[in-house]
Amino acid sequence: MRLAKRSRARLPRGEGAGAWLAAGSVALSLLALLALLSLLAIRGLGHFWPASIALVALDDGRQLAGEQVREVPLPDGTGRERLYRIGNRDLDGTRWAWVPVSAIAAVSHPPELMVLERHRWGEAIGRLVAVESETGERLEGQAARAVLENRMTELASLRQARDTLRDEVVLPRVQALQEGGDVERELATANARLRELQAAMQAGHLTLETASGERWQVPLDQILRVRYPNAMSPLDKLVVWGEGVWRFLSEGPRAANTAGGVWPAIFGTVLMVMLMSILVTPFGVLAAIYLNEVAHQGRLTRLVRIAVRNLAGVPSIVYGVFGLGVFVYGIGGSLDEWFFDAALPSPTFGTGGLLWASLTLALLTLPVVIVATEEGLARIPDQQREGALALGATRLEMLTRVVLPMATPAMLTGVILAVARAAGEVAPLMLVGVAKLAPQVPVDADFPFLHLERKFMHLGYHIFDAAFHGGDVQAAMPLVYATALLLVLVILVLNLTAIFLRHHLSTRHGALSRR
Amino acid sequence: MSFVQDLSSSPDSAALIDFSPEASSLAIRGLSLAYGDKPALRDLTLRIPRHRVTAFIGPSGCGKSTLLRVFNRLHDLNDEVVRTGEVRLEGEEIHGPAVAVAELRRRVGMVFQAPNPFPMSIHDNVAFGLRLQGGLSKRKQDDIIEWALRSAALWDEVKDRLRASAWSLSGGQQQRLVIARTLAVGPEVLLLDEPASALDPISTLKIEELIRNLKTHLTLVLVTHNMQQAARVSDYTAFLQDGELVEYGPTDTLFTNPRLRRTENYITGRMA
Numbered sequence: 036m037r038l039a040k041r042s043r044a045r046l047p048r049g050e051g052a053g054a055w056l057a058a059g060s061v062a063l064s065l066l067a068l069l070a071l072l073s074l075l076a077i078r079g080l081g082h083f084w085p086a087s088i089a090l091v092a093l094d095d096g097r098q099l100a101g102e103q104v105r106e107v108p109l110p111d112g113t114g115r116e117r118l119y120r121i122g123n124r125d126l127d128g129t130r131w132a133w134v135p136v137s138a139i140a141a142v143s144h145p146p147e148l149m150v151l152e153r154h155r156w157g158e159a160i161g162r163l164v165a166v167e168s169e170t171g172e173r174l175e176g177q178a179a180r181a182v183l184e185n186r187m188t189e190l191a192s193l194r195q196a197r198d199t200l201r202d203e204v205v206l207p208r209v210q211a212l213q214e215g216g217d218v219e220r221e222l223a224t225a226n227a228r229l230r231e232l233q234a235a236m237q238a239g240h241l242t243l244e245t246a247s248g249e250r251w252q253v254p255l256d257q258i259l260r261v262r263y264p265n266a267m268s269p270l271d272k273l274v275v276w277g278e279g280v281w282r283f284l285s286e287g288p289r290a291a292n293t294a295g296g297v298w299p300a301i302f303g304t305v306l307m308v309m310l311m312s313i314l315v316t317p318f319g320v321l322a323a324i325y326l327n328e329v330a331h332q333g334r335l336t337r338l339v340r341i342a343v344r345n346l347a348g349v350p351s352i353v354y355g356v357f358g359l360g361v362f363v364y365g366i367g368g369s370l371d372e373w374f375f376d377a378a379l380p381s382p383t384f385g386t387g388g389l390l391w392a393s394l395t396l397a398l399l400t401l402p403v404v405i406v407a408t409e410e411g412l413a414r415i416p417d418q419q420r421e422g423a424l425a426l427g428a429t430r431l432e433m434l435t436r437v438v439l440p441m442a443t444p445a446m447l448t449g450v451i452l453a454v455a456r457a458a459g460e461v462a463p464l465m466l467v468g469v470a471k472l473a474p475q476v477p478v479d480a481d482f483p484f485l486h487l488e489r490k491f492m493h494l495g496y497h498i499f500d501a502a503f504h505g506g507d508v509q510a511a512m513p514l515v516y517a518t519a520l521l522l523v524l525v526i527l528v529l530n531l532t533a534i535f536l537r538h539h540l541s542t543r544h545g546a547l548s549r550r
Numbered sequence: 551m552s553f554v555q556d557l558s559s560s561p562d563s564a565a566l567i568d569f570s571p572e573a574s575s576l577a578i579r580g581l582s583l584a585y586g587d588k589p590a591l592r593d594l595t596l597r598i599p600r601h602r603v604t605a606f607i608g609p610s611g612c613g614k615s616t617l618l619r620v621f622n623r624l625h626d627l628n629d630e631v632v633r634t635g636e637v638r639l640e641g642e643e644i645h646g647p648a649v650a651v652a653e654l655r656r657r658v659g660m661v662f663q664a665p666n667p668f669p670m671s672i673h674d675n676v677a678f679g680l681r682l683q684g685g686l687s688k689r690k691q692d693d694i695i696e697w698a699l700r701s702a703a704l705w706d707e708v709k710d711r712l713r714a715s716a717w718s719l720s721g722g723q724q725q726r727l728v729i730a731r732t733l734a735v736g737p738e739v740l741l742l743d744e745p746a747s748a749l750d751p752i753s754t755l756k757i758e759e760l761i762r763n764l765k766t767h768l769t770l771v772l773v774t775h776n777m778q779q780a781a782r783v784s785d786y787t788a789f790l791q792d793g794e795l796v797e798y799g800p801t802d803t804l805f806t807n808p809r810l811r812r813t814e815n816y817i818t819g820r821m822a
Contacts, residue, residue, distance in 0.1 A: 331629065416664075416666070418662050418664055418666035419666055419668065421624060421660075421662065421666070422662065422666040422667075422668065422728070423668070423678070424624065424627070424655065425624065425659060425660040425662075425732070426655065426656070426682065426731065426732065427653065427655045427679055427682055427683070428652065428678075428679075428682055429652055432682055436678070437668055440669065441669055
């Protein structure tokens with residue numbers, strides 16, 4: 036905004052080169068940002084598009100079916116090779132195949148090729164041969180397709196019934212039992228029902244013929260979704276893409292973070308940042324008020340101010356170590372000894388958790404809030420303070436009624452900067468409470484609803500984990516891009532909220548910015 | 551006993567005039583003040599008459615603003631300030647232990663050089679002091695606000711937009727709003743620190759007219775750099791230089807027939 040305003044007041048003649056240089060750097064920064072976002076968007080969001088499945092016939096008579104991922108020149112420069120994602124990892128030991136282009140005899144896209152999304156082992160690709168029920172009933176051809184579709188709908192509702200039963204009946208009972216409640220009979224009934232549902236889901240399997248001609252039986256309850264990508268219209272694909280994106284946003288991760296969604300990580304990131312803001316704002320604002328309004332402006336105050344400014348430059352991992360030593364082991368350990376000794380030796384607060392992570396990040400961003408608020412306070416003319424005092428206001432009344440309202444936009448600027456810094460921070464979190472996998476979000480229906488001692492997932496750490504610790508980095512990469520895009524968007528939304536709030540507050544008095 | 555005592559016959563006194571304690575609103579005796587080790591006021595003694603306009607004139611840094619700020623204890627904020635001597639408001643020492651400083655500032659209002667309305671609506675600006683006191687009904691409060699804006703000759707210009715931001719007013723209107731805001735809390739003394747120096751000539755005339763109207767029920771003390779302004783609006787004028795009271799007397803006498811050379815040089819613009 037500011038740059039746009041400046042460019043309106045043109046540089047004087049003779050400084051053309053300077054103007055071009057300045058405009059060039061702006062353009063370069065914008066381009067870099069745009070390139071970053073589009074890389075993340077294309078690589079990340081493209082993953083959810085149901086690509087066509089190619090049936091590739093090789094010169095030597097072998098066949099394979101899969102989605103073409105990319106084509107690169109061969110290292111020896113004699114031609115090019117293609118990477119296909121062929122799935123069927125449990126059958127072939129890999130889900131990728133490199134094929135030299137020169138070895139390909141023919142490529143076709145037969146519409147009957149089927150992609151199965153499975154609970155484990157990734158997708159399976161092949162032709163549907165038959166569907167067999169538990170009783171040995173065998174259906175082939177078009178009838179098999181129809182019965183498979185029905186069975187999928189049925190399975191989806193069974194799964195939902197099972198999850199509801201588990202979350203709403205069984206888990207609370209188990210907890211009640213641990214706390215000494217008399218619910219054993221209820222629990223037994225619920226467990227029996229759970230087993231029934233489980234058994235109902237296990238009925239039947241389908242036979243798949245892979246491209247290489249192998250026949251293979253896949254249990255139906257392992258299958259999450261069935262698609263025939265080559266037979267889909269672009270509109271169908273768009274719907275599937277939308278569903279895929281939605282599942283990514285709303286579901287928990289599967290298969291060691293290399294598949295599934297990131298909902299717990301989104302939730303954890305936002306919740307942690309909000310808690311951090313709630314913790315850091317009052318402390319930062321009070322410290323700034325003390326430094327700027329109350330303290331005697333002597334050498335000591337100047338020294339404190341310099342120290343605060345320097346704290347902003349301390350590497351974040353140092354704060355992580357501090358949080359681990361003081362919050363987790365020190366305060367958390369003591370809390371456990373005093374209040375949770377029944378649970379010892381397993382720690383309650385004496386291990387990383389949401390509260391300690393928020394506190395550590397609050398500490399990390401405290402200087403930012405203090406400095407921004409202090410600058411806001413220093414900008415308020417002394418005449419405003421004297422005007423209030425001359426009307427018979429006490430110093431407290433002057434602060435709360437005149438100075439603080441005028442400094443609110445500056446405080447919010449501080450909070451915006453703090454949020455921007457905290458939401459992207461990963462290193463200290465690894466020490467004080469982030470978890471690789473914590474499908475239970477820290478907010479639920481059990482008292483006290485917000486579980487500050489729980490570990491939580493974080494988008495930044497999720498990226499790190501999926502990119503470097505998964506078994507199949509190739510498969511996790513699109514999810515890493517998508518998660519990175521999401522992290523940027525979450526920070527953007529958090530910032531926009533704070534900016535909107537600041538704008539709303541500063542325009543309450545119309546001409547306030549005239550001065 | 552007369553209220554006004556003519557001192558022109560005693561040559562050793564700086565003052566041409568003195569007021570009896572009954573006729574004066576503020577009485578200053580032996581007042582000295584220093585910022586750290588830098589003296590700003592040296593042993594001032596004078597009385598300021600009730601329901602009159604008294605002007606302080608003098609070169610920059612002569613201590614006239616400092617003196618004004620003593621009257622409502624704005625120097626309390628600065629811990630470097632060292633002060634001796636007494637200042638009595640209606641006979642009561644304003645630095646006494648029993649005096650609540652907030653209450654004193656309500657009795658001695660102050661208007662500053664640059665208009666300083668708060669970033670609130672026009673209405674809320676005038677209501678600010680009233681709300682600090684509390685205990686007023688909404689209706690009573692609105693009545694006082696209207697009265698204060700009328701007294702400051704601003705009512706007709708803002709009555710239709712009381713909810714608009716005070717910062718949308720012109721400089722002259724803002725200064726009158728600040729005066730209205732001060733009047734609303736019901737002061738006995740109104741201190742004006744160069745109230746028109748940041749305003750255009752027409753706004754200045756309005757403020758001067760306002761000052762003349764207000765002296766029917768207020769004691770006004772005016773600091774100004776503008777000799778004509780002092781001559782136009784004040785009844786008595788005090789000339790200060792280097793923190794000392796040089797000459798104090800009826801405005802007419804001081805401007806037409808100053809007793810001391812220093813005063814004459816200053817008012818005729820022959821200052822070094």
